[in-house]
Amino acid sequence: MTKSAAEDSPRIYVKICGMRDPNLTRLAVQLGAQAIGVVMSPGTPRDASDAEAVAVIAAARAENPAIDTVLVVNKMPAREAAERAFALGFDVLQLHGRYAATDFAAARAVLPRVWRAASLTHFPGLTPGEYGEERLLLDGADPGSGARWSFEGRDPSEFGDSWLLAGGLSPVNVAAAVEQVSPAGVDVSSGVESSPGVKDPELIARFIAEATGVSHPHP
Numbered sequence: 001m002t003k004s005a006a007e008d009s010p011r012i013y014v015k016i017c018g019m020r021d022p023n024l025t026r027l028a029v030q031l032g033a034q035a036i037g038v039v040m041s042p043g044t045p046r047d048a049s050d051a052e053a054v055a056v057i058a059a060a061r062a063e064n065p066a067i068d069t070v071l072v073v074n075k076m077p078a079r080e081a082a083e084r085a086f087a088l089g090f091d092v093l094q095l096h097g098r099y100a101a102t103d104f105a106a107a108r109a110v111l112p113r114v115w116r117a118a119s120l121t122h123f124p125g126l127t128p129g130e131y132g133e134e135r136l137l138l139d140g141a142d143p144g145s146g147a148r149w150s151f152e153g154r155d156p157s158e159f160g161d162s163w164l165l166a167g168g169l170s171p172v173n174v175a176a177a178v179e180q181v182s183p184a185g186v187d188v189s190s191g192v193e194s195s196p197g198v199k200d201p202e203l204i205a206r207f208i209a210e211a212t213g214v215s216h217p218h219p
Contacts, residue, residue: 011212011213011214012178012183012184012185012186012211012212013034013035013164013184013185013186014032014033014034014035014185014186014188014207014208014211014212015033015034015035015036015037015068015070015164015185015186015187015188016028016033016035016036016037016188016189016192016199016204016207016208017036017037017038017039017046017070017072017166017187017188017189018037018038018039018046018072018189018190018193018197018199019036019037019038019048019056019199020038020046020048020052020056020197021056021199022055022056022058022059023059024199024201024204025056025059025060025063026059026060026062026063027201027204027205028204028208029059029060029063029064029067030063031204031205031208031209032208032212032214033067033204033208034064034067034068034185035067035068035069035070035092035185035187036056036057036060036067036068036069036070037070037071037072037094037187037189038052038053038056038057038069038070038071038072038090039072039073039189040053040071040072040073040076040081040084041072041073041074041075041076044197045196045197046189046196046197050088053071053088053090054088054089056069057069057088057089057090067091068091068092069089069090069091069092070090070091070092070093070094070115071084071085071088071090071092071093071094072094072096072117073093073094073095073096074095074096074097075097077103078095078099078103078104078106078107079103079106079107079109079110081093081095081107082106082107082108082109082110082111082114083110085110085111086110086111090111091113092111092113092114092115092134093107093111093113093114093115094114094115094116094117094137095107095114095115095116095117095133096117096118096139097117097118097119097122098122099116099131100131101130101131101132104116104131104132104133105132108132113134114132114133114134115133115134115135115136115137116131116133116135116136116137117136117137117138117139117166118136118137118138118139119138119139119140119167120138120151120152120154121140121152124152124154127158127159128159128160128162128163135162135163135164136159136162136163136164137163137164137165137166137187138151138159138163138164138165138166138167138183139166139167139187140166140167140168151181156181156182156183157182161184162184163183163184163185164183164184164185164186164187165177165178165181165183165185165186165187166186166187166188166189168191169186169187169188169191169207170188170191170192170203170207171191171192171203171206171207171209171210174186174188174191174207174210174211175210175211175213178211186211188207191203191207192204192207
């Protein structure tokens with residue numbers, strides 16, 4: 001881990017998702033990202049192969065052994081996803097969308113750390129921890145599209161102090177979003193891309209600086 005990332009403690013947890021490039025992964029961790037997400041969803045622009053996932057995990061841990069590496073799925077059966085995450089060496093499985101409590105139980109039997117990502121548009125009554133998840137991530141109605149998150153009339157304070165905000169975040173709006181709803185962390189994918197599935201190093205750097213209030217020199 002670089003000296004700058006190690007010595008400055010960001011005030012907010014940052015996850016950069018949809019990573020496939022180990023060099024950009026190293027950069028994100030050097031700049032202060034505390035979690036790196038890899039998406040496995042065939043037919044989407046961020047779908048990663050097993051080899052890409054292994055390379056991203058290795059790059060992230062080379063910079064910070066304490067990093068959270070997260071496998072993100074939205075259609076793969078939960079137990080199969082947990083087995084894939086375990087075999088590839090991920091720390092966390094993130095089940096995104098219309099999974100049931102039984103799916104989370106099946107995944108946790110294989111990999112204890114499971115996060116839930118859901119939209120209040122689709123689950124208006126959701127509460128943190130109701131599926132036994134370690135963390136709740138509140139996203140927009142169309143994950144990965146850049147569509148903005150919405151609280152659908154809910155008070156953000158209802159969600160406790162460990163949830164993550166996602167959905168339509170970018171370097172332009174993340175600081176205001178953090179100020180407005182006070183999440184424990186933020187998650188970004190399309191908001192730091194130059195085109196679908198292609199991460200931009202300058203956007204990653206700007207996003208982390210805006211989210212955390214800490215600017216690191218570009219390595």
